[in-house]
């Protein structure tokens with residue numbers, strides 16, 4: 001089993017990959033960007049990819065979702081949620097730092113610190129926190145924002161610890177493969193979708209949400225991204241609690257298929273989160289679905305209505 005992940009070695013993504021049960025004993029290959037990782041999976045050069053998808057402070061990692069919905073289909077089969085803390089790493093004291101680099105998501109999560117402590121530093125974007133650290137070592141920038149373990153591995157002194165604007169920030173990473181059946185339901189699963197609605201239809205988004213609401217399915221993320229076809233054309237990314245194998249999810253998906261311009265299924269997988277699924281409202285439990293299905297089957301077989 002070979003995994004490609006957002007590298008170079010020392011990224012948060014690598015740290016998260018070490019926590020993924022499916023990656024135990026696997027070969028792991030760092031790549032320069034999420035696009036490289038997902039393309040390597042599509043081309044069959046590796047068995048799986050591992051990339052950041054969402055941050056509790058900054059929201060969706062747009063490069064990842066845009067790449068997941070363009071090109072040949074890929075599916076998510078697992079996730080890891082990793083708490084993230086940031087340091088300012090540099091051989092120079094803060095007063096002498098003129099340039100600072102990091103991944104855009106990391107920079108966004110320390111923007112308060114940078115504004116307060118390094119207001120005059122020029123900020124540069126890097127492909128990852130570990131790439132930024134390497135570029136500091138190479139002398140291209142004075143400082144970087146990265147994980148404490150990245151600074152240590154790069155041999156860079158830490159000038160300030162815990163510089164994140166939120167002390168409880170966490171990032172969600174996903175295990176992506178070429179299309180395959182989902183892992184067995186775990187009892188706490190997420191199903192991810194990209195939904196394209198008819199942009200001229202009044203209430204089209206409400207109709208999408210209704211498919212979930214009337215079946216007691218909770219959404220944990222809804223995000224819109226431009227489709228690139230022009231102003232006003234958006235796709236919606238949804239994370240729904242539940243599994244493709246659930247009766248309620250099956251009904252919601254077939255409903256979406258009927259009313260949406262397009263639906264891209266992005267996978268059903270166990271949730272790496274302490275939150276338990278929200279209990280469905282009355283009449284919408286799994287038992288209620290099974291009971292109603294059995295009732296219909298009995299009617300169709302000529303049983304007495306009850």
Ligand SMILES: O=C(O)C(=O)C[C@]1(C(=O)O)C=C[C@@H](O)C=C1
Pocket residue numbers: 006010011012013014052055061084103105106127128129130171
């Ligand atoms: O640059 C890294 O180390 C990454 O793994 C990427 C990434 C991200 O895309 O959000 C991961 C976690 C942090 O939120 C900051 C950067």
